Amino acid sequence: MVDNDNKATDNEAPVPAQGTEPTSPDTPISEPVEQSPSPQTFGLWAVLLLTLLLTLALGAAGYWYYTHKQDNNQALLETQQNQQLRMAALDEENRRLQQQLASLESSKAELGQAVNELMATTESLRRQTELALGQINNLDGHRPSDWLLAEADYLVRMAGRKVWLEKDLRTARMLLQNADQRLKELDDPSVLPIRALIAQDIQTISQINPVSRTSVALALSGMISQVENLPVAAYEHQVDTGSQATSEVSDSVSDWQQNLLSVWDSLVEDFISVRRVDTPIEPVLDARQEFLLQEQLKLNLMQAQSAAIGAQAALYEQSLQSAMKIVIEQYDLQNSQVSGFVSSLQNLLTTDISESLPTELAAQKPLQDLVDARVKQAYGEGALSL
Numbered sequence: 368m369v370d371n372d373n374k375a376t377d378n379e380a381p382v383p384a385q386g387t388e389p390t391s392p393d394t395p396i397s398e399p400v401e402q403s404p405s406p407q408t409f410g411l412w413a414v415l416l417l418t419l420l421l422t423l424a425l426g427a428a429g430y431w432y433y434t435h436k437q438d439n440n441q442a443l444l445e446t447q448q449n450q451q452l453r454m455a456a457l458d459e460e461n462r463r464l465q466q467q468l469a470s471l472e473s474s475k476a477e478l479g480q481a482v483n484e485l486m487a488t489t490e491s492l493r494r495q496t497e498l499a500l501g502q503i504n505n506l507d508g509h510r511p512s513d514w515l516l517a518e519a520d521y522l523v524r525m526a527g528r529k530v531w532l533e534k535d536l537r538t539a540r541m542l543l544q545n546a547d548q549r550l551k552e553l554d555d556p557s558v559l560p561i562r563a564l565i566a567q568d569i570q571t572i573s574q575i576n577p578v579s580r581t582s583v584a585l586a587l588s589g590m591i592s593q594v595e596n597l598p599v600a601a602y603e604h605q606v607d608t609g610s611q612a613t614s615e616v617s618d619s620v621s622d623w624q625q626n627l628l629s630v631w632d633s634l635v636e637d638f639i640s641v642r643r644v645d646t647p648i649e650p651v652l653d654a655r656q657e658f659l660l661q662e663q664l665k666l667n668l669m670q671a672q673s674a675a676i677g678a679q680a681a682l683y684e685q686s687l688q689s690a691m692k693i694v695i696e697q698y699d700l701q702n703s704q705v706s707g708f709v710s711s712l713q714n715l716l717t718t719d720i721s722e723s724l725p726t727e728l729a730a731q732k733p734l735q736d737l738v739d740a741r742v743k744q745a746y747g748e749g750a751l752s753l
Contacts, residue, residue, distance in 0.1 A: 512553045513741055520738045522546035523565070527728050534724075536572050543569045546730075561737065564730035571725050580675050580720050587672040590711060594661050594668070597708060600699045664693050671715070678722040687716050 526542035529535045547565045550558045671686035673679075691712050698705045 512555060515549045515553050516558075516734075516738055516741060519546040519549040520734050522549065523728060523731050523734055526568075527731055530572065530724060530728075536575055536577065540569055540572050543572070543728075543730075546734075558737070561730055561734050564733060568725075568728045568730055571729075575724065576719055576722055578718060578720055580678060580722070583675040583715065583718060583720060584672045586711070586715065587668050587675065590708065591665050591668045591672075593704075593708065594664050597661075597694070597705050598699045598702050599657055599660070600697060660693065660697055664690055667693065675720050678720055680719070680721040683720055684716065687712055691716070 522542045523546045526539040526546070529539035529542065543565055547562055547569075550562050550565070667686045667690040671683050671690065674681075674683035674686060691709065694705065694709055694712065698708075700706060700709070
């Protein structure tokens with residue numbers, strides 16, 4: 368490519384400068400004369416240089432502006448993101464504050480309601496206090512018999528609790544007697560009907576069976592623990608002495624059968640000898656059968672114990688009769704321990720465990736009504752609700 372350019376350059380004819388005349392071929396070529404650059408050419412170069420500098424300056428400025436713009440955009444984007452995060456945080460904080468404000472408003476409303484209720488309660492207590500103070504101030508004008516009446520009512524209530532909850536009949540009877548004594552101290556004829564009812568309650572409690580079912584249950588528990596020590600009845604060897612015939616032969620013809628038997632026995636005794644060995648006779652029950660017998664006896668005793676606690680007289684008697692039958696049929700009655708066990712069963716069979724408690728005391732309701740009437744008369748309608 369360079370060679371071609373050089374050849375093309377060499378082939379090109381020199382162009383004559385403007386203002387000179389072309390030379391003919393015959394005219395000899397004169398050597399070029401060096402000329403100094405003109406001012407117009409210098410200015411052109413200055414313009415070109417200035418243009419180049421301006422272009423470079425514009426390029427540099429554009430590059431600087433572009434890079435600076437990118438940095439500004441990145442910073443602006445980060446600033447916007449930070450602002451969005453801050454706005455989100457502010458929104459979250461605002462929601463939290465709104466919730467706290469709503470909670471405070473609710474608490475304020477509840478507190479206001481509680482204050483109102485407390486004020487109402489305080490007012491009610493104030494009225495009750497004033498009423499109680501007024502009643503205390505009026506106590507000097509009332510009869511001391513009211514206290515004796517209230518004490519008698521308390522004693523009758525306690526007697527009822529002793530009867531139904533603790534089954535303590537003795538203490539209940541004493542409490543009723545003390546209540547009757549308090550009413551007697553009143554010297555008030557209006558309480559005579561109540562005293563008659565108290566006497567009726569005392570008589571009713573006195574007629575209740577005083578047997579302690581707990582003591583009966585404990586006695587049965589002790590007998591249950593002794594069952595395994597009772598000896599079982601042994602086999603009894605029955606000797607039929609009446610069937611042994613005498614060896615003597617009678618002269619009567621009517622005794623021919625007995626005479627024949629006597630002759631036969633005498634012949635047998637000559638050829639057969641019998642030797643008797645007396646050894647202890649073992650029980651006819653094995654260990655398993657004896658264990659089952661003991662468990663059956665224990666079961667009947669435990670049923671009687673449960674019936675005694677529940678005051679079930681029919682089941683109690685039936686269970687003891689079954690236990691008595693087992694002991695008589697299966698155990699050695701000649702043994703002192705067995706005979707004592709049978710005696711204990713007989714004593715328990717004769718023990719009456721039936722119980723008929725009154726559903727209520729006859730004097731309790733009338734006495735309570737009398738006390739309420741006295742309180743209402745002395746302190747007014749509101750005293751009964753205190």
